[in-house]
Ligand SMILES: Nc1ncnc2c1ncn2[C@@H]1O[C@H](COP(=O)(O)OP(=O)(O)OP(=O)(O)O)[C@@H](O)[C@H]1O
């Protein structure tokens with residue numbers, strides 16, 4: 001099990017009068033090689049949860065285990081440096097991650113910090129930039145002169161270049177146009193198929209249906225549901241209570257079934273849906 005949360009609580013400004021408990025008793029296992037969506041309304045604790053995976057935040061109580069690393073209230077982040085290579089985290093706000101004067105310097109910072117020679121790091125930076133859909137001309141530009149979507153791509157490249165075994169993405173397609181979002185999700189899916197464990201925070205339920213195999217639903221600092229994507233979307237009324245919409249395809253199947261069809265709610269490909277509808281039309 002590469003990632004395990006046990007009884008994790010997180011309090012911001014712990015011990016002060018403005019202390020706020022953002023995570024409450026989190027127990028969670030993430031399977032090796034899975035692609036898991038973290039969903040839930042704004043402020044439910046998603047970003048707080050995932051920042052524990054590379055020890056950017058430490059639990060106030062409980063512990064997180066990532067491969068052989070134990071992250072606990074007393075474990076100092078300095079001891080956890082190698083963990084930052086194993087578990088790469090792309091922030092919700094890319095500005096938090098970009099700080100160098102050129103994009104190239106920004107992307108090679110991580111590998112060089114881990115002892116990769118400069119020339120090798122530069123070659124890897126080119127590859128990473130290409131993977132996120134930006135050409136070499138960006139290398140000498142300032143990361144601060146980019147659009148929101150371009151900044152996000154650079155921030156993702158800066159993590160991919162580290163070749164993490166676990167990739168944690170906080171709303172990675174926010175600010176991208178629909179085609180860019182699809183390309184980015186396909187990139188993560190292909191990395192996942194190569195064996196990388198992927199966690200993705202998203203508000204887009206269509207992405208959850210099409211790309212993820214597991215999902216975790218958060219509400220008010222707790223995990224209120226976890227399971228396969230099919231299991232999560234099998235309870236529309238419950239999701240509705242949490243203000244989580246069904247994916248378009250699942251909603252469509254749900255409404256067809258209300259009208260007497262009997263179509264498998266877990267279908268996530270258009271071709272399969274068309275075949276299922278055809279089969280039932282001809283048998284009527
Ligand atoms: N640095 C902080 N200090 C105090 N409270 C914080 C801090 N960061 C987040 N919180 C609070 O913790 C709760 C969870 O925040 P978090 O950012 O984890 O939510 P989220 O699910 O990622 O939301 P969103 O979908 O808006 O990104 C919120 O109520 C938020 O106000």
Ligand SMILES: [Mg+2]
Nearest residue numbers: 046047048092
């Ligand atoms: Mg967030």
